[in-house]
Amino acid sequence: MKPSAPFPALMVQGTTSDAGKSTLVTALCRYYRRQGVSVAPFKPQNMALNSAVTVDGGEIGRAQAAQAAACGLEPHSDMNPVLLKPNSDTTAQVVIHGKVLQNQSAAQYHDYKKVAKQAVLESWRRLTGQYSMVVVEGAGSPAEINLRAGDIANMGFAEAVDCPVILIADIDRGGVFAHLVGTLELLSASERRRVVGFVINRFRGDIALLQSGLDWLEAKTGKPVLAVLPYLHDLYLEAEDALSTRHACSANSAAFHIVVPHLPSFSNHTDFDPLQLHPGVQVSFAKRPEQVEGADLIVLPGSKAVRSDLAQLRERGWDSFIRRHLRYGGKLLGICGGFQMLGRAIADPLGLEGAPGQAEGLALLDMATELQAEKCLKRTAGRFYRQSTPVAGYEIHLGLSSGPALSQPLFELADGPDGAVAADGQVAGSYLHGLFDLPEACDALLDWAGYRAESAVDFNALREAGIERLADCLAEHCDFAKLEAGVRRFRSEQ
Structure with a gap:
């Protein structure tokens, strides 16, 4: 008999773009798969030009295909029901359930979100009916005030399906405490309650020098720090959208x-x-x-x-x-x-x-x-x-x-x-x-x-090694007992 999932759903949201949402979801997917849990990834809405073709003949964001691999699954269009592929600074091709709908301006898509939300919820119901656990990735930041109305990518989705949230921030960028506390301050009371803990990503140095800041953060917010994940040098994972050259070999005249x-x-x-x-x-x-x-x-x-x-x-x-x-x-x-x-x-x-x-x-x-x-x-x-x-x-x-x-x-x-x-x-x-x-x-x-x-x-072996390395890192540095306690506490307060 397969072990039961500790909770049916968990969402990862970030204080900024590129905070580490995709990598954390990938790591969580592989970690829980190792425990024998039937787990699948999900991203309600994605904006990316790096897409992948799914087993059902659709297209989804490239990161969700990598997350499916972390779960031991073929990528499916339900894992990313809304994909926006930019045509310009103001227009994008809208892909729903893996198929092209039409090109829309930003204003047109804002009006279309109510319809898109139904597509998101349809996919969510199918995935949660098929898998015992779904790990969800947000998009950008949940604290973008101008995008809060009709949101289907971050807290709007989490509230609609009643999903607990981990908030991740990138310390390598600087300002990690301001990012976390500021993001919480811009959420509603119900959204703040939904955050069960923090993950600090890409830390370099002596963790002892960070401890006073972690203690302050927990006292200030009442939220636990679930993990401080180290900066993983030479980690390979496919980029979700922007062109990445961080994996390029050093140039030499003979190349x-x-x-x-x-x-x-x-x-x-x-x-x-x-x-x-x-x-x-x-x-x-x-x-x-x-x-x-x-x-x-x-x-x-x-x-x-x-x-x-x-x-x-x-x-x-x-x-x-x-x-x-x-x-x-x-x-x-x-x-x-x-x-x-x-x-x-x-x-x-x-x-x-x-x-x-x-x-x-x-x-x-x-x-x-x-x-x-x-x-x-x-x-x-x-x-x-x-x-x-x-x-x-x-x-x-x-x-x-x-x-x-x-x-x-x-x-x-x-x-x-x-x-x-x-x-x-x-x-x-x-x-x-x-x-x-x-x-x-x-x-x-x-x-x-x-x-x-x-x-x-x-290339495929290298990607698999990267996923394994991420899961090993998470297993070592994440306090899963704190995570599960945080989810139980959130459920008890509902």
């Missing part, structure tokens, strides 16, 4: 140099994590070509707004840089939106990523792309075309490409050929995200690009 144009709507940054972790590779993300000195390989990344990013690519001079790179024998790879840019034209007759219209592509592959209303969402695997080397990943795109270039595909996947390789072998592209994740595939792609030294890291 194989990969240049990635950092365009405004650059998406699925995690495609490049295996390359950043590669001991023989240097990855440079540059907004303009003058910021880099040459390249062995250029990779055009995924994009949330392909025509707009293509215009920026030209405006910044990347097209000239790419053509000069090819003249000198360099290689060029396009991924998803970057693959579409390599063709002759990109048409968006429905205005799915901006005003309806068509843009001229780079014309490096003989094909054209038309954006279509139904997004392609699938996980897939296969092999390199006419080779035995395996590859695996996922597709998230609106476009359908056609043309003679596709007769020489890059991959042969389970449901057919994918991508294209130019006749001269210098230019290639694919719709497949995660194409570097398998070490054999990463080695094969780098070999095509001209690198033949050290082998790639095992």
Whole structure:
């Protein structure tokens, strides 16, 4: 018989963005899975361009897919029922239950929240009916006064489902006591009662020097400090949204140099994590070509707004840089939106990523792309075309490409050929995200690009080791007896 969960639900909220919510939820999920508890992750609303394809053919935030792995589960759209994928500073593509609803402005989405809340609660009911424990991740901070009305991401959700809350803050940023006490002060009385304790994240140094502050914090707030988690150097976890370079190997003059144009709507940054972790590779993300000195390989990344990013690519001079790179024998790879840019034209007759219209592509592959209303969402695997080397990943795109270039595909996947390789072998592209994740595939792609030294890291094994390390850290530093007592006390006061 499996052990029962100590409580059916627990939510982690942060005093700021990047306080450590995702990592703490991941650690809690693996910790309770180790205890034999049937546990699942949940994030009511997420805003991220790093998404993952789910087992039910939807898309969710990348962090929730990693948390599902920590639970030993396949990611499901119920784990992140509302996903916002920014198109610009003021608009986002709204994804509900894994499927695209429409593009909305911030004001439109604010009005839509009542409907979105019902989608959140539907997913919540399904998850809590299936698993004995659900660990919930908040978004940003619960103390954003302008976002409190109609909130479905933080305390608004916790109040709706009557869920206890851990509040986490990052001491490495400084001001940790002000963050925690200030956040509590901006909550309502019922919301403050819901906070069962604090976690202080990324601490460096002698814990004895922090103790007086911890004592003051507990006396001031009446809330226990559940854990002070140390700063874990060289921990690998996929970034939820912003481009991360913290895992990049130290640059050296002998490294194989990969240049990635950092365009405004650059998406699925995690495609490049295996390359950043590669001991023989240097990855440079540059907004303009003058910021880099040459390249062995250029990779055009995924994009949330392909025509707009293509215009920026030209405006910044990347097209000239790419053509000069090819003249000198360099290689060029396009991924998803970057693959579409390599063709002759990109048409968006429905205005799915901006005003309806068509843009001229780079014309490096003989094909054209038309954006279509139904997004392609699938996980897939296969092999390199006419080779035995395996590859695996996922597709998230609106476009359908056609043309003679596709007769020489890059991959042969389970449901057919994918991508294209130019006749001269210098230019290639694919719709497949995660194409570097398998070490054999990463080695094969780098070999095509001209690198033949050290082998790639095992990306999936590295992620699993990171999850295990997080759970070990939590088991050592968290007072679970205090946590369970805090939840019981909160329940008794209801």
